[in-house]
Amino acid sequence: MISQFFVLSQRGDNIVFRDYRGEVQKGSAEIFFRKVKFWEDGGLLEAPPVFNVDGVNYFHVKVVGLLFVATTRVNTSPSFVLELLQRIARVIKDYLGILNEDSLRKNFVLVYELLDEVIDFGYVQTTSTELLKSYVFNEPLVIDAARLPPLGPAAIFTQGTKRMPGIAVTKSVVATEPGGRKREEIFVDIIEKISITFSSSGYILTSEIDGTIQMKSYLSGNPEIRLALNDDLSIGRSQGSAFGYRSSSGSGTVILDDCNFHESVRLDSFDIDRTLSLVPPDGEFPVMNYRLTQEFSPPFRINALIEEAGSLKAEVILKVSAEFPSSVTANTIKVQMPLPKCTSRVSFELEPGAVGQTTDFKEANKRLEWSLRKIVGGSEHTLHAKLTFSQESHVNITKESGPVSMTFTIPMHNVSRLQVKYLQIAKKSATHEPYRWVRYVTQANSYVARI
Numbered sequence: 219m220i221s222q223f224f225v226l227s228q229r230g231d232n233i234v235f236r237d238y239r240g241e242v243q244k245g246s247a248e249i250f251f252r253k254v255k256f257w258e259d260g261g262l263l264e265a266p267p268v269f270n271v272d273g274v275n276y277f278h279v280k281v282v283g284l285l286f287v288a289t290t291r292v293n294t295s296p297s298f299v300l301e302l303l304q305r306i307a308r309v310i311k312d313y314l315g316i317l318n319e320d321s322l323r324k325n326f327v328l329v330y331e332l333l334d335e336v337i338d339f340g341y342v343q344t345t346s347t348e349l350l351k352s353y354v355f356n357e358p359l360v361i362d363a364a365r366l367p368p369l370g371p372a373a374i375f376t377q378g379t380k381r382m383p384g385i386a387v388t389k390s391v392v393a394t395e396p397g398g399r400k401r402e403e404i405f406v407d408i409i410e411k412i413s414i415t416f417s418s419s420g421y422i423l424t425s426e427i428d429g430t431i432q433m434k435s436y437l438s439g440n441p442e443i444r445l446a447l448n449d450d451l452s453i454g455r456s457q458g459s460a461f462g463y464r465s466s467s468g469s470g471t472v473i474l475d476d477c478n479f480h481e482s483v484r485l486d487s488f489d490i491d492r493t494l495s496l497v498p499p500d501g502e503f504p505v506m507n508y509r510l511t512q513e514f515s516p517p518f519r520i521n522a523l524i525e526e527a528g529s530l531k532a533e534v535i536l537k538v539s540a541e542f543p544s545s546v547t548a549n550t551i552k553v554q555m556p557l558p559k560c561t562s563r564v565s566f567e568l569e570p571g572a573v574g575q576t577t578d579f580k581e582a583n584k585r586l587e588w589s590l591r592k593i594v595g596g597s598e599h600t601l602h603a604k605l606t607f608s609q610e611s612h613v614n615i616t617k618e619s620g621p622v623s624m625t626f627t628i629p630m631h632n633v634s635r636l637q638v639k640y641l642q643i644a645k646k647s648a649t650h651e652p653y654r655w656v657r658y659v660t661q662a663n664s665y666v667a668r669i
Contacts, residue, residue: 219292219340220299223306225322226251226285233284233322236333238340240275242289250276250287268296281315289293290340298567305345306336311505312347312501313354315390316361325490328356347391347501358390389436391500403653404498406445406505406641407432410632411663414516418668427510427634428663435498437652442644445494445505445507448472472635475507514633517542517660520667522555522622529610532558534603542595542631551590551626553601558618559584562608569600577601593626610657620669628660 221242225234230251249271257265268277277299278287285520286303309332311317314325322329335353336345344350380453403530410429417423435443452473479485484495536553557564557579564579574591588601627633641654 219294219583220288220302220337220342221340222246222287222289223337224287226287228283228285230255231319232317234329234333236330238335238337241291245272246276246288246289249274249533250278250284250289254278254285256515267300271391273342273437276304279303279307284317284319284322302345306333308502309345309347309350312391313358313484314358316645318361321358321361324359324361324405328354328358331356348558351392351500357392361389376421391436401436401653402438402651403436403655404443404641404643405432405434405655406443406638406657408572408632408636408638408656408658410634410658410660412517412633412660413664414666416520416667420521420667422513422516423668425511425514425516427514429508429510429632429636431505431636432502433498433505434502435500437498437643439645442495442496443499444640444642445496446639446642447492447494448635448639451483451490451492451636453477471511472511473476474508474634474636475511478504479506480504488561508636510634515541517628517631517633518624518626520553520622520624520665522620522669524616524619524666524669526615527604530607532605532607532615534601534605534619536585536601537598538590538593538600538624539598540593540595542628544594544596546595546628546631547624548595548628549591551593551624553588553590553622553624555586555620555622556584556585557605558607558615560609561605563606565604565606567604569603569652572599575599577603616669620667622667622669624667625662625663625666630658631660632658 219239221237221239223234223236223238224232224247226247227233232247235247240439253269253271253276254265265278267279268275270276272485273291275290275294276287277283277289277296279300280286281304285309286307287301288303290299307317310322310329313328313332314321331354332350335350336343408429408431410427413424413426413428415423415425431445433443448471450471454474454476479494480496482496482499482503483505486495487493496505517540519539519541521539523535525533527533532553534557536555538551538553540548542548561579561584566576566577568577576589578587579585580587586603590599590650593599641656643652643654
């Protein structure tokens with residue numbers, strides 16, 4: 219049961235606010251933002267997704283820089299509320315096309331109408347874009363995607379000779395397009411989030427891939443879609459597997475630990491030829507979620523070294539090696555490393571000819587940050603940092619430092635080798651061929667190297 223729902227900007231501005239039950243005091247949005255911005259509890263650098271203040275439970279997720287928040291005084295499942303917030307964000311994006319502060323403010327009437335249909339007196343009714351079209355009749359004021367700030371290299375995906383900007387899926391599922399003609403197209407994204415922990419000697423201690431196949435359809439008439447995956451795909455590492463499926467070919471080269479499918483997916487021939495059949499609902503939805511823990515080649519190797527260089531000095535050497543093909547480029551890379559508490563100053567030395575790299579020392583939490591705009595596959599990059607301490611350290615500086623963490627995005631690359639072989643549309647338009655876009659994205663979830 220939800221008492222309140224609101225959306226805040228990164229500055230703390232209240233963009234959307236709906237009080238469903240009147241059980242939580244006014245000013246809860248301000249209380250929440252102050253608590254999140256100045257979070258100091260348990261040594262965490264930022265607020266957890268769920269916390270309690272004066273008997274009020276606050277749940278929040280961050281979506282494209284916006285904070286989606288729900289409050290309640292009752293004991294509610296955190297995973298349920300967090301999933302609800304993600305789904306509300308997805309529904310709003312389906313209707314508005316573009317999810318940002320500007321689109322929310324321009325479409326506040328539509329957004330409030332959606333919220334009143336999704337939640338009634340604190341109880342969730344539906345988060346299906348398909349069902350909501352029967353009850354919500356306001357048309358969105360669509361933001362011109364061409365006026366959005368550039369999304370950087372990660373926004374460009376390639377497929378053969380075609381190039382498609384990432385903003386191609388910023389259309390509303392309900393808005394009428396100029397000229398009255400609807401562009402027939404369908405988007406399939408294979409998104410994989412990697413979690414890896416390296417030992418101090420570079421060995422992989424733990425590794426996991428959380429993947430999802432996302433689909434967004436702009437096809438008229440809701441035709442049936444057939445999505446074919448690898449023939450050598452196996453589900454379940456041993457006897458059992460999700461949904462009782464076992465590979466007919468024994469152990470394949472792509473072995474998923476487990477998976478689940480959207481309710482619209484039919485699995486009649488999945489065990490035979492690894493084909494999924496479905497009639498896609500309106501809006502964006504996950505066709506399949508999967509998890510993989512078998513050995514895989516990590517996209518990056520991290521080597522970190524810290525050595526004393528005198529009584530009040532030390533030197534840090536960080537090296538990042540890209541172990542993916544040179545035809546692939548990673549974007550928006552950030553490397554972070556906690557430093558000893560007595561560190562007072564850090565001077566950086568980048569490699570000769572370094573372009574698109576920035577460094578910073580966050581003195582408040584004693585953290586080194588190294589940002590790289592892009593890394594081409596097969597390349598190596600090194601950072602030298604000289605530390606100055608305010609007092610002589612009486613403990614092992616290696617124990618006070620690290621671990622090194624890394625975030626990145628790699629378009630058109632996936633580590634699991636899960637592939638979409640073909641995307642077949644049952645009923646095609648008589649006048650023109652629908653566009654099909656299949657894209658792969660690899661991101662870091664928890665990418666950590668111990669020192």
